[in-house]
Amino acid sequence: MATPSVSRVPPKPSANSPLTSTLKAYFIPFILFSASLVYQLIVIPRAFPPSHYDALGITPRSSIEEVNQAYEKLSSKWNSGVEVPSTIDFIKVRYAFELLTNHNWKRDYDLFSIDEQFHVIEKAKEQYAGRSISEITFPLLETIPFGPEDHAVDVINSENFLSKLETDKALLIQIFSLGSARCAQFSNEWKRIVTLLDGVANTGVIDLADVQLATYLAEKRPGGVPYFRHGNVPSVQFLAYYILLMIPHNLVRHEGELSIDSVTDWVATSILSLPRIRYYSKESMAQDFLLKSKPHKVKVIFFSQTGERATPFIRQAAKNYSAVATFAFVLWQEGESSLWWNMLGVESAPAIVFLKETGVKPVIHHGKFIILIYCYVNSSLFVDIMEKNKHQVLPQLRSVTSKELGCDARGFSRAGKDTKIWYCVVLVGRYSLELNTMRETMRRVQETLSKDGELTAVDQDLSSAPALLALKQKRLTFTWLDGEAQKSYCFFYINSEDSYETCGPRDMIDTAQLFIVRYDRNGTEDVGKQPTNKFSALYNVESDPASQLVAKYNGSNKIEEIVQWISEIIKDGDSKDLPSFKSRTPELVPEDADSSWSSWTQGTVSPSGGLNHRVKSLLNKIHDYIDDPRVGPFLLLAALISFGSVWFKRSQVAQSSKPNHSSQKSKEPEHLDHQTSEPDQSNQPNAKDVTMRKRRTRPRNDLVPPSMTDVDPKDAYQVEFSDSDTG
Numbered sequence: 001m002a003t004p005s006v007s008r009v010p011p012k013p014s015a016n017s018p019l020t021s022t023l024k025a026y027f028i029p030f031i032l033f034s035a036s037l038v039y040q041l042i043v044i045p046r047a048f049p050p051s052h053y054d055a056l057g058i059t060p061r062s063s064i065e066e067v068n069q070a071y072e073k074l075s076s077k078w079n080s081g082v083e084v085p086s087t088i089d090f091i092k093v094r095y096a097f098e099l100l101t102n103h104n105w106k107r108d109y110d111l112f113s114i115d116e117q118f119h120v121i122e123k124a125k126e127q128y129a130g131r132s133i134s135e136i137t138f139p140l141l142e143t144i145p146f147g148p149e150d151h152a153v154d155v156i157n158s159e160n161f162l163s164k165l166e167t168d169k170a171l172l173i174q175i176f177s178l179g180s181a182r183c184a185q186f187s188n189e190w191k192r193i194v195t196l197l198d199g200v201a202n203t204g205v206i207d208l209a210d211v212q213l214a215t216y217l218a219e220k221r222p223g224g225v226p227y228f229r230h231g232n233v234p235s236v237q238f239l240a241y242y243i244l245l246m247i248p249h250n251l252v253r254h255e256g257e258l259s260i261d262s263v264t265d266w267v268a269t270s271i272l273s274l275p276r277i278r279y280y281s282k283e284s285m286a287q288d289f290l291l292k293s294k295p296h297k298v299k300v301i302f303f304s305q306t307g308e309r310a311t312p313f314i315r316q317a318a319k320n321y322s323a324v325a326t327f328a329f330v331l332w333q334e335g336e337s338s339l340w341w342n343m344l345g346v347e348s349a350p351a352i353v354f355l356k357e358t359g360v361k362p363v364i365h366h367g368k369f370i371i372l373i374y375c376y377v378n379s380s381l382f383v384d385i386m387e388k389n390k391h392q393v394l395p396q397l398r399s400v401t402s403k404e405l406g407c408d409a410r411g412f413s414r415a416g417k418d419t420k421i422w423y424c425v426v427l428v429g430r431y432s433l434e435l436n437t438m439r440e441t442m443r444r445v446q447e448t449l450s451k452d453g454e455l456t457a458v459d460q461d462l463s464s465a466p467a468l469l470a471l472k473q474k475r476l477t478f479t480w481l482d483g484e485a486q487k488s489y490c491f492f493y494i495n496s497e498d499s500y501e502t503c504g505p506r507d508m509i510d511t512a513q514l515f516i517v518r519y520d521r522n523g524t525e526d527v528g529k530q531p532t533n534k535f536s537a538l539y540n541v542e543s544d545p546a547s548q549l550v551a552k553y554n555g556s557n558k559i560e561e562i563v564q565w566i567s568e569i570i571k572d573g574d575s576k577d578l579p580s581f582k583s584r585t586p587e588l589v590p591e592d593a594d595s596s597w598s599s600w601t602q603g604t605v606s607p608s609g610g611l612n613h614r615v616k617s618l619l620n621k622i623h624d625y626i627d628d629p630r631v632g633p634f635l636l637l638a639a640l641i642s643f644g645s646v647w648f649k650r651s652q653v654a655q656s657s658k659p660n661h662s663s664q665k666s667k668e669p670e671h672l673d674h675q676t677s678e679p680d681q682s683n684q685p686n687a688k689d690v691t692m693r694k695r696r697t698r699p700r701n702d703l704v705p706p707s708m709t710d711v712d713p714k715d716a717y718q719v720e721f722s723d724s725d726t727g
Helices: 018-025 027-047 052-056 064-080 086-101 105-114 118-129 181-196 211-217 260-271 284-290 312-321 334-344 367-376 380-391 435-447 462-472 489-493 498-503 534-542 561-575 607-625 632-666 687-696
Strands: 171-177 200-209 242-247 252-254 298-304 325-331 351-355 363-366 421-429 476-482 511-519 548-552
Touching: 018 511, 027 632, 052 064, 064 086, 086 105, 086 118, 105 211, 171 181, 171 211, 181 200, 181 260, 200 211, 211 351, 211 367, 260 312, 298 380, 312 380, 421 435, 421 489, 421 561, 435 462, 435 561, 462 476, 462 561, 498 548, 511 561, 511 607
Parallel strands: 171 200, 298 325, 421 476
Antiparallel strands: 171 242, 242 252, 298 351, 351 363, 421 511, 511 548
């Protein structure tokens, strides 16, 4: 009978096999060692290519005389035929000679690693490939005459640098080199940037010849070497100019494209937090701009022929006048000229249109002086235009305009602080058709009193003279108030039974009412006078400086009758000693900010700009640390330390487990077929259990000192003592 053969299946490798555990243990040291090799063999050679001094065979930062001597030495060898260089080697040597014998180029290369014409070598290699040295045209590098006067701006040096930072405006600086061709090309653009930022930020230039100041403003590599960076370009060798902005206790570097639009928009948006002014089409103008703008604001519309971005000083004006005006841009197209003519009365571009109240003719400015504004050469002219048109014909009484209009008992008259008595005519009501009608009536009243042309019947009447004179002297102001938004202020002055028809939330009836306030402020009263008691002190603190007298109009809506009423009030107020009261006028509620300007900040650096700057700075620092030559040795040292730590731990574990394996092996029975079975790991005590058992074993008696509890020996006896001292 044949014995069946038994096939033996080889055991599967255990997951904890010696090879697998070894690879896992030494994985991190292996990765660190590989990274150090890659860094030393690939990254370092690319980050630190051979210098031009190496091409001449001399030490870095050798003098110009040593450069000439090295070049003459190489030339003599080549001319004598001792050495015949290749075309590429000759181009490298010639380029190094021309670069290092120019004082400005050598200084920039030695101190800041600036080599902006390095592309000439690659270009020459392609141009003279396969040709002899005699066919190469010299010089390889082109010198462009250039000086600080080409910038036509303020030159900053180490002596006047600190004084430039004493102003409250930001300082935009260009660091340039006299030997830079790119600086020469950028000079015209820099002049345009200076003009655009006039009135918004200070500007200046710093020459790299001022080594101390240039080094202070330059970025520093991890090793402390100064250099300049252009945006995200990894190599600084092609950079010969640099833009940065100095703010007290802060320095921000421009890391974008060096163009007029990029630099000016960076300063206006990221640094000064100026708003961008949107362009609107004919379809979106009414829906997105006119209807969404606050009714109390003047609409300022710019018509542009080129579609360029708003200049910084226009954006600064948009921020300064945001409480009273809102701004928009329109790209002028000939096909839409008839639309803008019929809608706004604009004939051509460039033009500026001021839209005020409904029914008021737009104020249009165009011509040569508007061209000056669009050519970025006259920011003060635009400010003058804004000052004349910043208010509506009948301005709204608001928290930000009350003192400017002279309708605040805590302020002064528009005529100045020396004026003792002045008046404010206020139309108050909720937004309604009646309020709009009365606003139109009051605008006509104001126009009637301010006409400079032919005299009307009202003007010829002597009874209107007090109002005419007061308006001319700026002692009379016309304004209107939103009774729903400013209900406390409205109830304070309209203190009557029908005040709910004018003030507070909207009711069934909306009635617009008119009143005039006479302000009387004596600048010399109570000067140096101390309060006699606590009550008088409290009274002086809570009352407004100017006393008030309020008169309410109850007549018709005829212009002549309103003018007559105002004139009589002013006549009596100026000539008679009328009673008045001092009280604490309710504060005007601040209006909701326009959503388009709500993101503004009052700080010098905007939040978004600061965050972007920090992110870019972090990425630049990471890139700089990658190019640090100390990284390779550090990775190698970390790999060795990690390798030694892993080896030491594994050797300790192996030594502690070796006796257990040997004792277990001696106790295992030997099989008849001379096959060893795999030991049962569950029955083997580990090293920790053995150690604990040894600690619990009682020590031997011969090693323990005797104590009172020990057993007496067999031959022990007690010595007897006698009672006598002599024994």
